[in-house]
Amino acid sequence: MPGRTRPVEKLAKASAQCSVEVAAYGKCVVADYNSVHKDMCAKEFMRLKNCYLAASKKG
């Protein structure tokens, strides 16, 4: 639909601006991917999300 960005496009655009946080969170989960449990990387994820929220406000 023209004139309307789909949520997934917004996600892609904003997360592309957070490559450092994306890498940090990914590294944290993958480091021990045989025993992943809930909120194992909560700290890294919050950083990623904060960055994402800031980026999506800007764009």
Add this chain to the structure above:
Amino acid sequence: MHYTATMLSLQTFRASLLRKSFTPTITIRQYASQTPGNPMLEVFNRKVKHLQKDRAARNVEESRKVDYLKDEVAMRLCERLLDIKRDFPNVLDLGANSCNIARAITSPDLDSSMPEGVITPPLSKKISKLTCVETSHALLHRDDNEPFNKEVDIQRDVIPDLETLPYAPNSFDAVLSSLSIHWINDLPALLAQVNTILKPDAPFIAAMFGGDTLYELRGSLQLADMERRGGVSPHVSPLADVKDVGSLLGRAGLKMLTVDVEDIVVEFPDTFALMKDLQAMGESNAIMNRDMAPLSRDVLLANEAIYRSLHMQDGDRGIPATFRLIFMIGWKEGEGQSQPLQRGSGDINLKDVLEGGDFNKP
């Protein structure tokens, strides 16, 4: 759930039978425990799949843009048809999507084994009539007015359910199917029907997604789900494995089977683009009892990060997504058909024919 219920009732039923037939004068009869209407395990939600395809096709522009995979597979499938030196007056395209096979057979220069510059005539010269059957009206009729429609006689049939084919026995000279039958719940039953509608000594050639397709996405979504929500829900539909396909075809009564596997790795800028394309293809998850809510933003973000760190090669700009294609060929039994020789009856070593069986030699 259903299974345990029927098992229980069957056992109690059997027990009461045994008790009644304990008088020595009555001979014990054997009961076939087949319930009426062959019980079927439903894996995929057919209604959901139909809606996904219909919705995807209604966005014509997007839907055409993501036809790259289906067109490529249709081409590779039709190349296999080139190997059969024969004319096919009447061909069925089972699960036609947007008639990708019709597009492939009308394109010239299909034969990639020919040297460059040699133009081979399109396959449609050998095919007089192509019947395309599909459940989604919007998808099947999407390209009604494209030029390829004029080059081959296409009949488009929309049927409510791909698992029940409305065709007479012995009516087709070949049945083709490209990227469709991985959504079939009861594959053995469908293949048996295919065997019936084929003329004797006619081939069934199909391509479907199999086993390791999208294993990257499957794995990283699981990890993202675990870390964010503390549990796993199936987001990628299960697929048949290569090693099962041979026995499936054999069980349907098809002969001289050939099964081979090809991987196509597509590079996407990010996981969001991959998932968007899958959706536009109408190939999203359609498993029964799936989580009806869309993936949460948190899980999507986590998935993007995990996918990248697991599968992105250093120096690459995008992420790889593997599509594993299973190609299968089976022939309906017919008179005068060549038969495979008995195992162990060969007296020429294949190593000598192909030369240089020793792979360690330079």
